[in-house]
Amino acid sequence: MVKKTANPDIVYPVNGIKLSSIHSGMYNSQRLDLAIIEIEAGSSVSGIFTKNNIKSPSVIISKNNLNKMNPKYLIINSGNANAGTGKKGYEDALQYCQYLSDETSTDIKAILPFSTGVIGERINVEKIIKFIPALIGNLNQASWIDFSNAILTTDTCNKIISKKIKINEKYITITGVTKGSGMIKPNMATMLSFVATDLEISNNKLKELLNTATNISYNMITVDGETSTNDSSILISTGKSKLSFEKLSKIDKESFEKLLKDVFIELAKKIIKDGEGATKFITINVKKIDSKINGKKIAMSVANSPLVKTALFAEDPNWGRILSAIGNSDIDINDYTKIEIYFDDILIFKDGEIYVNYNEEMAKKYLKNKNLIINIVFNTGNSSSTVWTTDLSYDYIKINADYRT
Amino acid sequence: MVKKTANPDIVYPVNGIKLSSIHSGMYNSQRLDLAIIEIEAGSSVSGIFTKNNIKSPSVIISKNNLNKMNPKYLIINSGNANAGTGKKGYEDALQYCQYLSDETSTDIKAILPFSTGVIGERINVEKIIKFIPALIGNLNQASWIDFSNAILTTDTCNKIISKKIKINEKYITITGVTKGSGMIKPNMATMLSFVATDLEISNNKLKELLNTATNISYNMITVDGETSTNDSSILISTGKSKLSFEKLSKIDKESFEKLLKDVFIELAKKIIKDGEGATKFITINVKKIDSKINGKKIAMSVANSPLVKTALFAEDPNWGRILSAIGNSDIDINDYTKIEIYFDDILIFKDGEIYVNYNEEMAKKYLKNKNLIINIVFNTGNSSSTVWTTDLSYDYIKINADYRT
Incomplete structure (x- = not known):
C-alpha cells in the first residue's frame, strides 16, 4: 500500500524528545516500520490504554511500567500487534525491551513497547534486536515525520499535528502523531497516539489533561465500532521550555489546555478522514x-x-x-x-x-x-x-x- | 427484486386460520404486499414485540390490543413500515383497522396491524381500505404460501415451515411464516413472524412457549446488529384439533415443545441464510x-x-x-x-x-x-x-x- 504523506506546513520539534525510525522488514513493503522515542530525564509521561478485555502484552507491560516510573524509551513497531500471543508474546516483548535496556543502560521498567498490526502472529524479536543499535544511533529531534510514517498500518496517510503558543514571551510547542483507520472505536484511547509538549507539567496534572483531551477526541470517533487490543494514547511533558503549567496564569492555563484539546481533536479527525474506505x-x-x-x-x-x-x-x-x-x-x-x-x-x-x-x-x-x-x-x-x-x-x-x- | 419461492414440500393448513393476500401497489413491483389473517373465535394469541425505543404505531396498537382481548384479524402490509410517522401514522393505522372492524363487525381491539418496509413515509390508507373487501372475500385456509410472499421486503425468498406430529392418534399441525434479511438483530422478536398451531393452549402457556421459542431462535440471530422499529413475533393456538396441551402426557408435551422450537429455529435460520448479501x-x-x-x-x-x-x-x-x-x-x-x-x-x-x-x-x-x-x-x-x-x-x-x- 502506497503511503501518501500529508504533512502539515511545519512540524516543530519538541525539546527533550528524540526520535528514530527504520525499515526492519516487519512489514513486507519497503517502508519504515520500527521506531524509538527517547524522552529526556525529568519529563512526565501519562498514558491511557485500550478497554478491550484481551490486551496485547505490549499494553500490559507499558501500563504496568508507567505506574512505576517515568519512561525513557518508547519502542514502537507496525506490522504485528503482538496480541493473542500468550506467554510467549509477553516474553518476546520483554526480550527486546531487555536488549534496549542493556544497550542504553536504562532500567527495563523505563521502557514501554507499543505494537500495531496483525493479531495472533509471533513478533520477530531478532529483527527488532538487530535494528536497535542503528535506531539508537540515529536518534534526533527532527524525525517526527519519519516516525509518523513508521507506525502506520492500513492508513493511507500519516497523521501529525504541530502547534506553538506564546506564553510569557516563550513559545510552547505541542507536537503529536497518531495512526489508525480501521478497528476504530477507541475506548478510553485510540489505536496509537503520541503527543509531546515542552511545557513542564506534573504527572498528576498531565494525567488529568490527557483524560480530558482523549475523552473529547479519540473517544468520540468510530469507524466500525471495533476497539482494538492495542490502543494506547501517550502524553509527554518534557519541561524543557523552563515554563511550568502550575505557575501559569488562569488565562494562560486555559489557552494551553485549549491548544492541547485542539491537537487531540485534529488528530482524531485525521483518523476518521482516513477511515477505511471512507468517502464521507x-x-x-x-x-x-x-x-x-x-x-x-x-x-x-x-x-x-x-x-x-x-x-x-x-x-x-x-x-x-x-x-x-x-x-x-x-x-x-x-x-x-x-x-x-x-x-x-x-x-x-x-x-x-x-x-x-x-x-x-x-x-x-x-x-x-x-x-x-x-x-x-x-x-x-x-x-x-x-x-x-x-x-x-x-x-x-x-x-x-x-x-x- | 425477483422473489424466488423456496417452498417446503408440503404446507399444512392450520384449522381455524384463514389467510388472504393481494397486490395493492404499496410495493412498486407487481407482487403481493397486503394480507389478512382471520383467527377463529376461541383461539389464543400471544405476541412479542421489538425492544427498539422508537416503535411503529402498528407495534404500539398491536401490543396494547393483545393485552385486552384475543384478536380476530391480523392485517399485514409490506413496502411501508409506518414508523417515524408520529400521531398521523398512529391515526392512519387506526383508520384502516376501523374500516376492517366495520366491514367484519369486529371489535377494533380484536384487530392487530403489522407493517414492514421503508421508515418515515406515511402509509397509503386509501389503498389499504380499497382492498380490504377483496381480502375478506378471498379468505381461505390454503393461502399460506401467498401470505409468506406478501410480507417480504428485501428478502430474496419466502420463509415457511410446516410440521405435523401425531399425538393421541391425532395429527397436530404447526405452520409458520417469517420475513427479514436486513435490520436483523431481533431483540425479543424478529422482523415479522406468524406461527400457528391447532393444538389448544391457554393464553398463559402460549406466552411461555412463545418466549422460550423466540429466545432460542429469533433472539439468537443477527445480520447487522440492527433492531428494527417493527419487529413482531406472533404465536396462535386455534385449539381446533380438540386436543389440549394441558391434558397431554409429559412426553407428549415435550414432543410438542420440541417441534415448536424446531419450527422457530428453522424459520430464524432461514432469515440468516437469506441475510442481505450473505455468502456464508x-x-x-x-x-x-x-x-x-x-x-x-x-x-x-x-x-x-x-x-x-x-x-x-x-x-x-x-x-x-x-x-x-x-x-x-x-x-x-x-x-x-x-x-x-x-x-x-x-x-x-x-x-x-x-x-x-x-x-x-x-x-x-x-x-x-x-x-x-x-x-x-x-x-x-x-x-x-x-x-x-x-x-x-x-x-x-x-x-x-x-x-x-
Whole structure:
C-alpha cells in the first residue's frame, strides 16, 4: 500500500524528545516500520490504554511500567500487534525491551513497547534486536515525520499535528502523531497516539489533561465500532521550555489546555478522514439532551449503524434509519416526538413525523458533500455530544477482506 | 427484486386460520404486499414485540390490543413500515383497522396491524381500505404460501415451515411464516413472524412457549446488529384439533415443545441464510462458559464484528479478529489463556496463543464452505449459547445503498 504523506506546513520539534525510525522488514513493503522515542530525564509521561478485555502484552507491560516510573524509551513497531500471543508474546516483548535496556543502560521498567498490526502472529524479536543499535544511533529531534510514517498500518496517510503558543514571551510547542483507520472505536484511547509538549507539567496534572483531551477526541470517533487490543494514547511533558503549567496564569492555563484539546481533536479527525474506505466525513451532534453520556450513546448508536452508514455512502437521505438507530441505543426515550433531526440546517423530522416543509431534493443535494453534519436535537436538557465517523463503502469490505492476503 | 419461492414440500393448513393476500401497489413491483389473517373465535394469541425505543404505531396498537382481548384479524402490509410517522401514522393505522372492524363487525381491539418496509413515509390508507373487501372475500385456509410472499421486503425468498406430529392418534399441525434479511438483530422478536398451531393452549402457556421459542431462535440471530422499529413475533393456538396441551402426557408435551422450537429455529435460520448479501451461514457456539447470558454476549460480539464478517467473506482465517471481538464484549475475562477457538473441529487458539499444530492451509480450505462453525470454548463453566449470523459482503453494501432508489 502506497503511503501518501500529508504533512502539515511545519512540524516543530519538541525539546527533550528524540526520535528514530527504520525499515526492519516487519512489514513486507519497503517502508519504515520500527521506531524509538527517547524522552529526556525529568519529563512526565501519562498514558491511557485500550478497554478491550484481551490486551496485547505490549499494553500490559507499558501500563504496568508507567505506574512505576517515568519512561525513557518508547519502542514502537507496525506490522504485528503482538496480541493473542500468550506467554510467549509477553516474553518476546520483554526480550527486546531487555536488549534496549542493556544497550542504553536504562532500567527495563523505563521502557514501554507499543505494537500495531496483525493479531495472533509471533513478533520477530531478532529483527527488532538487530535494528536497535542503528535506531539508537540515529536518534534526533527532527524525525517526527519519519516516525509518523513508521507506525502506520492500513492508513493511507500519516497523521501529525504541530502547534506553538506564546506564553510569557516563550513559545510552547505541542507536537503529536497518531495512526489508525480501521478497528476504530477507541475506548478510553485510540489505536496509537503520541503527543509531546515542552511545557513542564506534573504527572498528576498531565494525567488529568490527557483524560480530558482523549475523552473529547479519540473517544468520540468510530469507524466500525471495533476497539482494538492495542490502543494506547501517550502524553509527554518534557519541561524543557523552563515554563511550568502550575505557575501559569488562569488565562494562560486555559489557552494551553485549549491548544492541547485542539491537537487531540485534529488528530482524531485525521483518523476518521482516513477511515477505511471512507468517502464521507460525518459529524453527529446530539444536542439539548439530559447528559453528555446519553448524548454520546445516541450519537454512537447512529455512527455505528451499518444501515445509516450505507445510506450516507449512497447519498440517500434515508433518515428513517437514523431514527431507528436512535431508538436502538439503550437510552430510554419517553417521547420521541420531541426529537428533531437535521442534515446540517435542513430540518427533516419534527413532532414525530417528517417535517412539513422538508425538501428531499435539497437533502439529496446536501448529501453529495464530502463533509456531512447530522444534528439530532432531543429538547430534553442542556447537554450536547459530538461524535465523528465515516460511511460504509465497498472499499471498507475490500480493505478488510484483503488485509492479510 | 425477483422473489424466488423456496417452498417446503408440503404446507399444512392450520384449522381455524384463514389467510388472504393481494397486490395493492404499496410495493412498486407487481407482487403481493397486503394480507389478512382471520383467527377463529376461541383461539389464543400471544405476541412479542421489538425492544427498539422508537416503535411503529402498528407495534404500539398491536401490543396494547393483545393485552385486552384475543384478536380476530391480523392485517399485514409490506413496502411501508409506518414508523417515524408520529400521531398521523398512529391515526392512519387506526383508520384502516376501523374500516376492517366495520366491514367484519369486529371489535377494533380484536384487530392487530403489522407493517414492514421503508421508515418515515406515511402509509397509503386509501389503498389499504380499497382492498380490504377483496381480502375478506378471498379468505381461505390454503393461502399460506401467498401470505409468506406478501410480507417480504428485501428478502430474496419466502420463509415457511410446516410440521405435523401425531399425538393421541391425532395429527397436530404447526405452520409458520417469517420475513427479514436486513435490520436483523431481533431483540425479543424478529422482523415479522406468524406461527400457528391447532393444538389448544391457554393464553398463559402460549406466552411461555412463545418466549422460550423466540429466545432460542429469533433472539439468537443477527445480520447487522440492527433492531428494527417493527419487529413482531406472533404465536396462535386455534385449539381446533380438540386436543389440549394441558391434558397431554409429559412426553407428549415435550414432543410438542420440541417441534415448536424446531419450527422457530428453522424459520430464524432461514432469515440468516437469506441475510442481505450473505455468502456464508455462520454458526457461533460459545461453550463451557459461566452463563448463557454471557455466552450470548460473547457470541453476539463476534457475530456483529465487521472485521470478523469481512474476513469470513474473504475466506481468510484471520482468527485474531475473533479474539479481539471476544475481548470487545462487556464480559470481564480474567484469564484469556483458558479460551480455545476452533473452526469446527480445527483447533486454532489455545493456552493464549496459536495452537502448536494449527494448520492454516486446513483452515483456509475449511473456510471455502458455505456453512461455517466457529466454536469458542471458555472452560470457565457449564453453559453454552449458539448465535447464527452472516458474513459482510459487497452485496450488503449494494443492497442497502440501493434500497430506496
